[in-house]
Amino acid sequence: MALDQRDGALALLELLRDLPGEARLNEPLAPYTTFRIGGPAWLLFFPKTVEALAEAAKRANAEKIPYRIIGGGAKVLFPDEGFPGLVLHTRLLRRVVEQEEGLWVEPGFPIFGLVKRGLWVLAGVPGSAGGAVVMNAGTRYGSISSYVTSVQTLLPDGSLAIIPREECRFSYRSSLFREKRLPVLGVGLKLPEEVRSVEGILAERRRTQPLGLPSAGCIFRNPEGASAGWLIDQVGLKGRRIGDAQISEKHANFIVNLGKAHAKDVLSLIEAAQTAVQRIFGITLSLELEVVLP
Ligand SMILES: Cc1cc2nc3c(=O)[nH]c(=O)nc-3n(C[C@H](O)[C@H](O)[C@H](O)COP(=O)(O)OP(=O)(O)OC[C@H]3O[C@@H](n4cnc5c(N)ncnc54)[C@H](O)[C@@H]3O)c2cc1C
Incomplete structure (x- = not known):
């Protein structure tokens, strides 16, 4: 479907018109991600039933419309330009x-x-x-x-x-x-039989992770037998800043948004870390973060 943003949004709205859910046209995605980064989706749709989610995905597939499903938005980076298609959000599906x-x-x-x-x-x-x-x-x-x-x-x-x-x-x-x-x-x-208090675990996370700033958790997977954060620290990139995106001073496998970070700043930091770790250690850092390309 080669449509511009306005026509694309309206066509999507029409496609989903009979499905129970809430629709937002040209809705910025940043507020729906823990990174607080991302331009508008042509249509952001919150299905009210799982059947509506499935049907929306099915119609998008049939019409070859790009679509994404998101939940907490805690592991996803959307482009600054936004997403030219449909984003299905699962927040109303909590039964x-x-x-x-x-x-x-x-x-x-x-x-x-x-x-x-x-x-x-x-x-x-x-x-x-x-x-x-x-x-x-x-x-x-x-x-x-x-x-x-x-x-x-x-x-x-x-x-x-x-x-x-x-x-x-x-x-x-x-x-x-x-x-x-x-x-x-x-x-x-099937939940674990062992019951454990989580207070200690949460305290440990507060101590070691930059939880006060928007992020998407760990950016890279840990390579076999090594820690991505340690490697990034060793190549001297802890604290490196591009625009408002920064490799966290607290945990080098986190990139934090200091205010108005752009996706392109995050991608530049990712590239810098991958290049330096490859050059110095010969190790390829693969992404844990789900990057949605423009
Ligand atoms: C501060 C912080 C700490 C974190 N710590 C950890 C950690 O310790 N361990 C860990 O594993 N992760 C961690 N994460 C990452 C994140 O919490 C997990 O990856 C989590 O599972 C993401 O869930 P989500 O609903 O936010 O996914 P989203 O970010 O919404 O989506 C992630 C991917 O899943 C897809 N998706 C989401 N829902 C659906 C669906 N219903 N159907 C199909 N595709 C879907 C999206 O399209 C995207 O590709 C952390 C993140 C933050 C911000």
């Missing part, structure tokens, strides 16, 4: 059903809600259940993949499917849903 074997949650159910229900290994990780599954969110105590029993998705042929955990291709900060960019429509979970 949870207790089952004999565990829980079934909608994709917008917050991670902190899972932590409150016993998933202590993710204490302090912001975002939604859907985003956590896509990213296989985890901490040094474990990853969500160990607790997922199945995931409901929409296959490219337009059919709904329940994928058992063994077929979700979970790996370090990735999954089938990230690789193939498939929607996560619902998540089955």
Whole structure:
């Protein structure tokens, strides 16, 4: 669909007109991300039901319209120019059903809600259940993949499917849903039996991470046997600033937004870190951050 922004937004609005949800035309994405960065999406749509989310994704696929689903926006960098397509936001999809074997949650159910229900290994990780599954969110105590029993998705042929955990291709900060960019429509979970207080974990995170400033958590995956933050510190880039984006002084694998950072500033810092670490250590830093290209 080769449309300009205004016509594109109106065409999308028309495409989703009969679906239950809230629509915002040409809505800046920055406020919907923890980085506070990103220009407008042609249409930002908040489906009110999982069926509407699936149907919106299906129609976007059929019309070959670029689309993205976001939850907490805690791992995503949108371009300054914005997103020429549809962004589906899951914040209205927060239902949870207790089952004999565990829980079934909608994709917008917050991670902190899972932590409150016993998933202590993710204490302090912001975002939604859907985003956590896509990213296989985890901490040094474990990853969500160990607790997922199945995931409901929409296959490219337009059919709904329940994928058992063994077929979700979970790996370090990735999954089938990230690789193939498939929607996560619902998540089955079996929570850990061990009960643990999260106070100590949260205090440790406050001590070691720059939580007072907007960021998207760790930018890079830790390479095998090494820490990305340590490597960036060793090449002398801790504290490096471009515009209002800065490699955190507190944790060099975080880039923080000091006020009005642009996506291009963040991308320049990413490139600087990758180039220096490659040159000095011969190690390739791969992105954990989900960068949406202009
Ligand atoms: C301060 C801070 C600390 C963090 N600490 C950690 C940590 O310790 N461990 C860790 O793993 N992560 C951490 N993160 C990153 C982030 O919290 C996780 O990656 C989280 O799982 C992101 O969830 P989200 O809902 O915000 O995803 P989003 O940022 O909204 O989306 C991330 C990706 O998933 C896709 N997506 C989201 N929802 C869906 C859906 N329903 N269907 C299909 N695709 C979807 C998006 O398109 C995007 O590609 C941290 C982030 C911050 C800001």
